[in-house]
Every structure is written in C-alpha cells, then in structure tokens.
Amino acid sequence: MIPSIVVAASGGGTNFQALIDAAAREELSVRFSGLIAGSENAGAIKRAEKNGIPIFILPRQNDAAAEAQRMLDILEACKPDLIVLAGWLRKIPASVLKRYPDQIINIHPSLLPKFGGKGFYGLKVHEAVLEAGETESGCTVHMVNEAYDEGHVLGQRRIPVLPDDSPQSLASRVLEQEHQLYPACIRQLLQERVSKPNAIL
Numbered sequence: 001m002i003p004s005i006v007v008a009a010s011g012g013g014t015n016f017q018a019l020i021d022a023a024a025r026e027e028l029s030v031r032f033s034g035l036i037a038g039s040e041n042a043g044a045i046k047r048a049e050k051n052g053i054p055i056f057i058l059p060r061q062n063d064a065a066a067e068a069q070r071m072l073d074i075l076e077a078c079k080p081d082l083i084v085l086a087g088w089l090r091k092i093p094a095s096v097l098k099r100y101p102d103q104i105i106n107i108h109p110s111l112l113p114k115f116g117g118k119g120f121y122g123l124k125v126h127e128a129v130l131e132a133g134e135t136e137s138g139c140t141v142h143m144v145n146e147a148y149d150e151g152h153v154l155g156q157r158r159i160p161v162l163p164d165d166s167p168q169s170l171a172s173r174v175l176e177q178e179h180q181l182y183p184a185c186i187r188q189l190l191q192e193r194v195s196k197p198n199a200i201l
Helices: 014-024 044-050 064-078 094-099 123-131 167-194
Strands: 004-009 031-037 055-057 082-085 104-108 136-143 153-160
Touching: 004 014, 004 064, 014 031, 014 044, 014 167, 031 044, 031 064, 044 055, 055 064, 064 094, 082 167, 104 167, 123 167, 136 167, 153 167
Parallel strands: 004 031, 004 082, 031 055, 082 104
Antiparallel strands: 104 136, 136 153
8 A cells, every 4th residue: 555644834835745756656655634824825735736635724812722622633534654743843743643643753953953943944953054064064864853853863964054044945956855755764764564474654
C-alpha cells in the first residue's frame, strides 16, 4: 500500500509543491490524503486545489484544547502514515504528538541545533545567521517533539554563506536545498519503516 501523508502549511507551500512534484516524477511514492492550512489565505491551498488534494482549514482559536481536537479530528479522517510540516508556524499540541508518536516531521531553514527554537522562523533565521557571522548555513529535517526544533535529525544540507548575502538571498538558496532534502528524507524514512515489520509508519 502506498503510504499516506498529510501536509500542514501556514504560507505559500513551496515545500508542499516540492513534494507534489517529487511524487509526480515518481521519486516519492506517497499519496496526499490532505492539506491542513493555517488559514483560508494560505497560498498552499491553491496548490492542493490544482492537484485534487483534500483541504482542511485550521484557523487559530482562543481555545487551545478545541484547536488541538480539531487537528486530531482532521488527522483521524485522513488516516496518515506520516504528517509533514511545511512552513507550519504553530507548535504541535501534546495530544497530537501523543496520538502520532514519531510520525510528524518538520523542515527548518538552518543547521540545527543552531538558530532553532521559538521565534526562529522565516527571514528571522537568516538574519540571525548573518548577524552571527556564520560561514555556512543550510536546512534540517527533523522529527517533531514537545520542544521547538529539538527532535531527532533525519538529514541536513549545507551551503556556504556568501560575503554579499542578504537575508533574502540566503533564504532563496537555502530554500532550493529544502526542496531537494525534504522529499529525499521522506523517501528514506518511509523505506526504513517499511523494512521494519513492527514499525509504525
């Protein structure tokens, strides 16, 4: 059976598109059982619509328990083997982590453990890299746990920081690496789990 994945995205969804494209090229054998969008304005929605992927909107709620339950309800309907965060800017609720242990992964635009944690997202990461005078940066795919960006690392890609880099130019070059790394890590993870009879996909 082809593994089922749910993608959660808050923004434009370029990593989501990279996964769709990898599947279309048959480099990634998955079926997309749903997109969880952080709002009705998320650009990822158009990508899901174009590819016939079911869309579920999960807006922020004042009631954290209700928001967590809504996410659980969506996931229960989709029955994913893997939950893939692609620019999802909210912490995954503890109840979801408990229900789907070792089944949620994320991609982060730095070489973790550097420049990770609460508040490090988007251009803020690349600004911090440049301000620190780093000579290299990159991206990291990791398992999701209770702490921001502290789960087990599944893979990394590295690039040099150029003397004339701006946060925007560095972000663009890191993003190119993200689009290659994420499908590769997902493929490897699913292959490893299929080879283990008692593994949870």
